[in-house]
Amino acid sequence: MSSTRDYTRAEISDTTTNVPLLSEDSWEDGPSDPVLLINDTVEDHPSVRFSVSSAGNGSNFNSPCKLSKTTALVGIIAALIVICIVLSALLSRHKQEKVVIPSHQSTVCVTEGCIDAAFHMFHALNRSVKPCDDFYEYACGGWLQNHPIPESKSFWGIYSALQEDNERLLRQLLATPTRSPTMKKAKTFYDSCMNMTSINKMGAKPLLDIIDDLGGWSITSPDWNKTKFEFGKTLKIVQRKYSVSAFFGVDVDADDKNSSKNIIKVDQNGLALSRTYYLSNLTDPKLVAYLKYMTTIGVLLGGEENETRRQMQEVLEFEIKLAKIFVPHENRSQIDEIYNKTNIKNLTELCPQISWLDFFKNHFKDITVIENEEEVVVYATRYLAALSPVIKNASDMLLNNYLVWQVVHSFAPLLSEKFRDAHEDLIKVLTGSTRSEDLWKKCMANTDGAIGMALGKLFVDKVFDETSKQQATEMVDAVRNAFKKGLPSLEWMDEKTRKAADDKLNFDPKNYFQNMRNSDDFHLSKILHMLRKPVDKHKWYMTPQTVNAYYSPSRNQIVFPAGILQAPYYNRKFPKVVNFGEIGAVVGHELTHAFDNSGRMYDKYGNYGTLWWTQKSVEQYEKRSACMIDQYSQFSYFNKKVKGKVTLGENIADNGGLKSAYNAYKEWEKKEGVEPPLPLLNMTADQTFFTAFAQSWCANIREQVAIVRLDSDSHSPDKFRVLGSLSNSEDFAAAFKCDLGSKMNPKKKCHIWKIG
Numbered sequence: 001m002s003s004t005r006d007y008t009r010a011e012i013s014d015t016t017t018n019v020p021l022l023s024e025d026s027w028e029d030g031p032s033d034p035v036l037l038i039n040d041t042v043e044d045h046p047s048v049r050f051s052v053s054s055a056g057n058g059s060n061f062n063s064p065c066k067l068s069k070t071t072a073l074v075g076i077i078a079a080l081i082v083i084c085i086v087l088s089a090l091l092s093r094h095k096q097e098k099v100v101i102p103s104h105q106s107t108v109c110v111t112e113g114c115i116d117a118a119f120h121m122f123h124a125l126n127r128s129v130k131p132c133d134d135f136y137e138y139a140c141g142g143w144l145q146n147h148p149i150p151e152s153k154s155f156w157g158i159y160s161a162l163q164e165d166n167e168r169l170l171r172q173l174l175a176t177p178t179r180s181p182t183m184k185k186a187k188t189f190y191d192s193c194m195n196m197t198s199i200n201k202m203g204a205k206p207l208l209d210i211i212d213d214l215g216g217w218s219i220t221s222p223d224w225n226k227t228k229f230e231f232g233k234t235l236k237i238v239q240r241k242y243s244v245s246a247f248f249g250v251d252v253d254a255d256d257k258n259s260s261k262n263i264i265k266v267d268q269n270g271l272a273l274s275r276t277y278y279l280s281n282l283t284d285p286k287l288v289a290y291l292k293y294m295t296t297i298g299v300l301l302g303g304e305e306n307e308t309r310r311q312m313q314e315v316l317e318f319e320i321k322l323a324k325i326f327v328p329h330e331n332r333s334q335i336d337e338i339y340n341k342t343n344i345k346n347l348t349e350l351c352p353q354i355s356w357l358d359f360f361k362n363h364f365k366d367i368t369v370i371e372n373e374e375e376v377v378v379y380a381t382r383y384l385a386a387l388s389p390v391i392k393n394a395s396d397m398l399l400n401n402y403l404v405w406q407v408v409h410s411f412a413p414l415l416s417e418k419f420r421d422a423h424e425d426l427i428k429v430l431t432g433s434t435r436s437e438d439l440w441k442k443c444m445a446n447t448d449g450a451i452g453m454a455l456g457k458l459f460v461d462k463v464f465d466e467t468s469k470q471q472a473t474e475m476v477d478a479v480r481n482a483f484k485k486g487l488p489s490l491e492w493m494d495e496k497t498r499k500a501a502d503d504k505l506n507f508d509p510k511n512y513f514q515n516m517r518n519s520d521d522f523h524l525s526k527i528l529h530m531l532r533k534p535v536d537k538h539k540w541y542m543t544p545q546t547v548n549a550y551y552s553p554s555r556n557q558i559v560f561p562a563g564i565l566q567a568p569y570y571n572r573k574f575p576k577v578v579n580f581g582e583i584g585a586v587v588g589h590e591l592t593h594a595f596d597n598s599g600r601m602y603d604k605y606g607n608y609g610t611l612w613w614t615q616k617s618v619e620q621y622e623k624r625s626a627c628m629i630d631q632y633s634q635f636s637y638f639n640k641k642v643k644g645k646v647t648l649g650e651n652i653a654d655n656g657g658l659k660s661a662y663n664a665y666k667e668w669e670k671k672e673g674v675e676p677p678l679p680l681l682n683m684t685a686d687q688t689f690f691t692a693f694a695q696s697w698c699a700n701i702r703e704q705v706a707i708v709r710l711d712s713d714s715h716s717p718d719k720f721r722v723l724g725s726l727s728n729s730e731d732f733a734a735a736f737k738c739d740l741g742s743k744m745n746p747k748k749k750c751h752i753w754k755i756g
Contacts, residue, residue, distance in 0.1 A: 109676040113573030118678035120568060121578075121688075124695050132738035132745065136722045139694035149700045152438070154431035157699025157718060158568060163547040166459065166563050167444045170545060173458040174447075186447060186454040189519075193443035199513070200416045204301055206513040207411050210242065211301070217404045218397055219303040219311055226396045232355045234403050236362045243520040245269040246406040247322075247354075247387065248380070250363065252530045254554040255377060256335055259606030262530045264360070266347070268326050268380035271319055272409045273430070276711040278323035282316075286704075289429035291316055294405070296422040297412050315401050318394065325386035329712050330646045334598060335608055338379045345372040351384040353391040368532050414513050432702035450519035452543030456562075459545040464562040471572045472565050472583070478664040479580075479587040549586050551593035553602040558590040569696060575675045577685050580665035581692030588657030588664075595656070596649040597625060627750035628652065631728075635720045638703050640710050647716045651724060652752055654716075658693060658725045665689055686735035694722045 108114075126141020149156040174187050192198070211217045214234055218224040238246050249269035255261045271278065277286050291313060298308035332338050348356045360370045378384065391399065413423045424436045448455055530536075537555050542548060545563040552559070560583075567574070570583035593599045600621070602608050613621070625648060632651050633644035644651070669675075674685055681688065697718040701709075706717065716724065726732045728749045738745035 107676055108679045109575060110679065111573065113571060114575055114676075114678050116567070116571070117574045117578045117692075118680045121678070121691060121695060122680040124698060125691075131736045132733075132742045134723070135690075135694055135726050135732075135736075135744050136697075136719045139691050139722070140698035143695065143698040144700055147698075147700065149702060151435035152433055154433050154705040155699065155701045157701075158696055159547045159564075160699070162566055162569070163563070164441075166545045166547065166566070167441060169462065170448075170455055170459060171440055171444060173462060174455075180457075182451075182454045183458065186451045186458075189450055190443050190447045193446055194439060196417065196439070199414075202513065203416050204419070207408060207415060208301060210407060210411065211404060213237065213241075214404055214407065215400070217301075217408075218401060219298045219308050219404075220301050222304075222307075224397075224400075226400070229396045229400050231391075231396070231399055232358060234400060235354070236359055238403050238407055239359075240363050240524075241521075242407050242410070242517075243524045244406050244410050246403050247391075248384070252527050254535045254606065255341070256339055256554060256602075256608040257341070259554045259602075260535055262533060262535055263341075264374065264376045264531065266376055266378050266380070266384070268383040270322055270406065271326070272406070273319075274708055274712060275323045275326050275328070276708050277430070278320045286430055287316070289426050293422055293426040294409075297408060297419065300418055300422070301408070311397075311401055312405075314398055315405050318398055318402050321390055322387075325383055325390065327380060327382055329714075330643055332379075333646055333649065333714065335601060338381075339608070340378045340381045342376055342378055343372065344370070344374050344376060347376055347378065347384075348372075350378075350381065351388045353388040364528055364531065367528055411513070411516075414516055430704065432704040446516070448543055448545065450516065452545070456544030460562050463566065464544075467572060472560070472570060478668060479584050479591065479660050481664070481667075549590050551590040551599065552606075553594070553599050553608070554606040556594065556602065556604055556606045558587070558593075560587070560590075575678065575688075576668055576672075577665060577675055577688050578678075578692045580661050580668070581689040582696045584661035584664060585657045585693050585696070588660035589653045590657070591660060592653040592656030593649070596652040598649050621752065624750065624752045625652070627748075628655070628752065631750050632716055632720065632724055635716070635724070637710060637717045637720070638706050640707060642710065642716050642720060647714055650715045651721075654721050654725045655728055655750075656752065658729065659731075661693070662689060662729075662731055684735065686731065690726060690729075690732050690735055694726065697722050 123146070124140055124143035126137055126139075126145075129138040129141055131138045143158075147156060147161070153160070174190050178184060178187070208220070211220060214237055215229060216224045218226075235246060238244050239250065247270040249267050251265040251267070252262050253265060255263040273286075273290060277284075277290070280287055282288075291309070294312040294316065295305065295309045298312055299305050327338070342350075344356050344360060348354075357370070357372055360374065364370050394402075412419045420436075428434060535554075537557065541550060541552070542559065542561050543563075544561045546561045547563045547566075547569075549558065549560045549564055551557070564570070564586065565583065568582060569586065570579055594602075600613065628651055629644035629648055631644065632642050632647055635642040669685065677683065677685070678688060681691075683691065699718045701717075709715075709717070715721070723744075727744050727746055728751060730749070732738075733740075733745035736744070741747055
């Protein structure tokens with residue numbers, strides 16, 4: 001189970017590899033400080049209370065300096081010229097749009113940042129919709145209409161566009177000559193991925209070699225001898241040598257209840273697709289497409305079509321059995337629902353069909369000694385208990401077919417074009433996309449996964465200067481201070497990689513398949529070596545170029561990669577109100593995770609289960625949480641209801657983050673004065689703030705993917721992240737003068753972190 005809470009959701013990948021949760025260490029010449037790392041983001045506050053309070057009032061414009069008549073006249077003329085130039089530029093970009101100057105202000109902001117922000121915000125709007133009826137459509141309607149989902153995508157939003165911009169920049173940077181050994185590694189890896197001539201020449205051989213190493217496969221070898229099959233031996237090779245999480249996943253990370261100690265963790269795993277797909281009828285188009293894919297891959301590897309289809313259907317039905325014993329997402333939202341610290345001896349009693357001691361001795365060979373008394377945290381007790389009879393009742397041929405298929409499925413998309421075409425056909429059915437992703441984009445994503453911190457140095461050195469970092473840090477501090485100030489009334493980079501590890505990760509420009517194998521082995525080895533080592537509180541779970549952010553409860557730490565500290569989320573030239581509305585809400589979101597339904601169970605040292613809340617506060621919190629669960633459960637998307645319980649933690653963070661960011665901006669406004677309004681928008685500062693917040697969530701999504709997310713994602717759909725948060729905000733209602741009882745200003749509101 002992931003120990004972080006991220007801001008945005010992960011998109012359904014074009015490469016559905018099945019690997020354990022792995023982290024990445026830094027590189028010798030990696031960036032010195034590419035992102036913002038805030039430790040001890042929150043402190044214990046035993047007297048947490050809940051109360052209602054009003055927002056702070058904004059201050060007036062600063063008084064202008066007195067000028068001589070001549071100086072004043074020259075200044076006025078110059079200002080008029082600048083405004084005319086600005087408006088002409090805006091009109092030339094979109095001639096049919098009507099430019100509106102706010103009637104209540106004598107001037108507007110005409111800096112480069114203001115013009116840029118105003119232009120993009122204006123064109124995202126749908127002014128035919130009243131803001132008090134549907135603010136998401138009002139704020140994002142124009143963007144949604146003008147930014148359809150690309151044919152190769154299943155989803156397209158503001159942050160998708162930013163992520164692609166970052167990838168394009170990295171592509172350009174990788175084409176630049178470099179003397180850095182690490183940068184050369186990244187370039188070699190990327191080039192090997194792009195070298196389809198070499199990949200096609202190898203054909204299926206790399207994967208056939210792996211199948212031989214696993215002891216053969218009845219699909220590709222009709223004379224496969226089941227008497228030579230050893231379940232435990234094959235499982236060990238699949239998991240340790242090939243980093244594929246068949247049946248279950250293994251990780252090493254901080255113990256939730258002792259954040260200073262790394263511990264082995266075991267969780268449910270072993271499905272090639274999302275669990276949701278397997279719960280459909282076998283005639284469902286997605287499962288039909290999956291079986292067709294399985295058969296095609298088996299035939300490409302040498303299998304006879306009819307026999308391959310028969311055996312693959314057995315594998316599919318076996319995966320369905322596994323899916324049915326998986327603990328559903330809604331029953332895994334809280335650590336206390338799934339956390340079970342035990343030892344290997346007891347784990348063997350729980351799931352006797354797996355020789356756990358033998359498995360872990362092999363997994364950690366050459367690293368450390370493992371005995372029966374070794375402590376293990378099991379996140380899937382119910383699943384493992386049910387897994388044993390499933391394995392026991394399966395034939396040796398079926399078990400071998402399943403294990404080999406898990407490896408084949410993981411590596412097939414790395415092979416020649418015929419294999420990739422088959423995979424693309426499956427992806428199109430699963431996601432609704434109609435075109436394959438460009439090769440360079442796939443290669444950039446895989447390079448990021450293999451050697452992301454090296455790419456991070458390239459990225460940060462190019463786009464993230466010291467001024468941007470300083471200003472972003474100031475904003476983080478402002479939002480954090482606003483959150484902490486409200487509590488009484490509320491009630492980068494990894495340690496440098498050792499030379500030996502760097503030497504281990506060598507890439508061949510003509511062997512992409514082996515490069516991926518080397519990368520998998522490198523990462524798995526690194527994570528397993530964490531056992532018996534102190535917890536590294538500075539370890540990163542995201543590369544610097546990632547457009548996301550996260551909160552780690554076991555480290556009590558929030559992380560903002562440089563990738564998200566870019567326009568439109570953040571631009572040091574933007575007016576503060578826009579930055580606070582966008583990146584400020586991201587900061588507030590991650591801060592609030594420390595107090596959501598999961599984060600509140602961790603103390604300031606990152607230990608789970610410490611009782612630092614009073615019973616009265618707990619009761620009030622749960623009461624208010626119930627309100628929010630009910631509220632979000634009423635939202636309907638593609639004729640399916642949002643799961644309010646599953647999304648509770650993220651909804652709490654969205655609501656609290658918005659309020660904290662707003663309060664932080666109002667505090668800044670009191671000190672610095674009200675900013676001049678943006679051109680075009682005809683909005684007050686508060687209206688601009690809430691519009692900026694909403695527009696950070698503009699996104700289109702295909703129905704196929706949306707439905708899967710509703711079943712498995714801890715985030716609400718983007719639309720309801722906006723509507724839910726804003727409809728609970730009195731500050732928003734006041735800013736847009738929404739009548740009480742209107743859709744965006746309901747009489748009943750849900751508040752947990754009503755700060756300020």
